[in-house]
Amino acid sequence: MKRIGIILGWLVMVILITGCNQKPKIGFLMDDLNNERWKKDKELFVQKVEELGGIAVVEVANTDPQKQILQAQSLIDQDVDVLVVVPVDLLEAGEIVKLAHRNYVPVISYDRLIKDCNLDYYISTDNINIGELQANYLTKISPVGKYALISGPKSDYNAYLLRLGWMNILQPLIDKGDIEVVVDEFSNFWLPDEAYRIMTNYLKNTQDVDAIICGNDALASGAIIALKDIKKNGNVLIAGQDANIQAVRNIVAGDQTITIYKPIEALAFAAADAAIKIADGEAPSNMNITVNNGKRLVPAILLEASIVNRQNIKMTVISEGFMGESEIYN
Known part of the structure; x- marks a missing residue:
C-alpha cells in the first residue's frame, strides 16, 4: 500500500508539473493566402507566438466561411486557449465566436471585424x-x-x-x-x-x-x-x-x-501578445479604445498606416525591412 501511495504521489506531481509547463496554444484561423500580405501575417504571427512561449496552430479556409467554422471546431477540440480569426465572412464568423464561447475560448478578430456577436477583442489598422x-x-x-x-x-x-x-x-x-x-x-x-x-x-x-x-x-x-x-x-x-x-x-x-x-509586424505582434496574455489569464494591454460591432463595444487596438509613393519607397517599405531594394528594382 505504501508503494502504491508513493507511485500515486509521483503521478500527481508529474501531472502538476506537466500542467505548469504546458505552453499556451493559440489557434489562428485565416481566410486565404492568395494575397502576398497574408503569407507575411501568417509567418510573423507564428513567429511572435513562439517567441512569447506559445504554440500557434494555423488553419486556412480558402474563402469558404463554412469550412472556417468547421476549422474553428477542430481547433477548439484540440484545446486551443485562444482563437485569433481573420473572418471569411463578417456575419457567418459570428458562429465561430458562439462555438468558442460555449467552450470558454476567447476570440480575437484580426484585421477584419466580426459583426453582430459577443466578440472579445479586435486588433486591426484604422x-x-x-x-x-x-x-x-x-x-x-x-x-x-x-x-x-x-x-x-x-x-x-x-x-x-x-x-x-x-x-x-x-x-x-x-x-x-x-x-x-x-x-x-x-x-x-x-x-x-x-x-x-x-x-x-x-x-x-x-x-x-x-x-x-x-x-x-x-x-x-x-x-x-x-x-x-x-x-x-x-x-x-x-x-x-x-x-x-x-x-x-x-x-x-x-x-x-x-x-x-x-504595420503588419506590429499587428501580428499585438495579436500574439494579446493572445498569450489572455491564455495566461492576464488582461491584454493597449486595448485603449472600443469599436461597435453591432452587438457590443469591443475592446480594440487600431494601428496607424502610412502612404507609400514613388518618392518615399526607400524610407518606408525598404528601411523597415518589409521588402528588399533588389526585389523592387530588379
Missing part, C-alpha cells in the same frame, strides 16, 4: 483613416475629375470602412460638382480579375476616368491591366493598399500612384 489617406492623396493631385471606386467584397467589413473613408474626403467635392463618381462597385473577391472586369465594363463605353481608388493592391493591379488594354496606364491616378511587391513595382513604373503600408 481602415477609415486608410480610406481617407487614399482619397486625400489623389484629390490633392486631381481635385476635379471623374473617379472610379472599387471596393472589396461585402463579406469583409473593411470594405465598408475603407469606402466610408473615401467618401469622407470625396463627398464635399462631389457636392461642389468638382468630382463625379463614375464607378462605385463592391467586388466579389479581393482579386485582380474583379477590378479588371469592373473597369473593362466601364472603359468599353468611355475612356473618361481620372482616378481609381481600390480597396487593395490586388484590385489596383486588375485596374491597371484594364488601363493597359486601352494604353491609358500611367495616365490615371490609382490608389491601392497592402504594399504588395507588385504594387510597389507598379509605383516605380508609374502605373500606380500610391499604396498604403500597414
Whole structure:
C-alpha cells in the first residue's frame, strides 16, 4: 500500500508539473493566402507566438466561411486557449465566436471585424483613416475629375470602412460638382480579375476616368491591366493598399500612384501578445479604445498606416525591412 501511495504521489506531481509547463496554444484561423500580405501575417504571427512561449496552430479556409467554422471546431477540440480569426465572412464568423464561447475560448478578430456577436477583442489598422489617406492623396493631385471606386467584397467589413473613408474626403467635392463618381462597385473577391472586369465594363463605353481608388493592391493591379488594354496606364491616378511587391513595382513604373503600408509586424505582434496574455489569464494591454460591432463595444487596438509613393519607397517599405531594394528594382 505504501508503494502504491508513493507511485500515486509521483503521478500527481508529474501531472502538476506537466500542467505548469504546458505552453499556451493559440489557434489562428485565416481566410486565404492568395494575397502576398497574408503569407507575411501568417509567418510573423507564428513567429511572435513562439517567441512569447506559445504554440500557434494555423488553419486556412480558402474563402469558404463554412469550412472556417468547421476549422474553428477542430481547433477548439484540440484545446486551443485562444482563437485569433481573420473572418471569411463578417456575419457567418459570428458562429465561430458562439462555438468558442460555449467552450470558454476567447476570440480575437484580426484585421477584419466580426459583426453582430459577443466578440472579445479586435486588433486591426484604422481602415477609415486608410480610406481617407487614399482619397486625400489623389484629390490633392486631381481635385476635379471623374473617379472610379472599387471596393472589396461585402463579406469583409473593411470594405465598408475603407469606402466610408473615401467618401469622407470625396463627398464635399462631389457636392461642389468638382468630382463625379463614375464607378462605385463592391467586388466579389479581393482579386485582380474583379477590378479588371469592373473597369473593362466601364472603359468599353468611355475612356473618361481620372482616378481609381481600390480597396487593395490586388484590385489596383486588375485596374491597371484594364488601363493597359486601352494604353491609358500611367495616365490615371490609382490608389491601392497592402504594399504588395507588385504594387510597389507598379509605383516605380508609374502605373500606380500610391499604396498604403500597414504595420503588419506590429499587428501580428499585438495579436500574439494579446493572445498569450489572455491564455495566461492576464488582461491584454493597449486595448485603449472600443469599436461597435453591432452587438457590443469591443475592446480594440487600431494601428496607424502610412502612404507609400514613388518618392518615399526607400524610407518606408525598404528601411523597415518589409521588402528588399533588389526585389523592387530588379
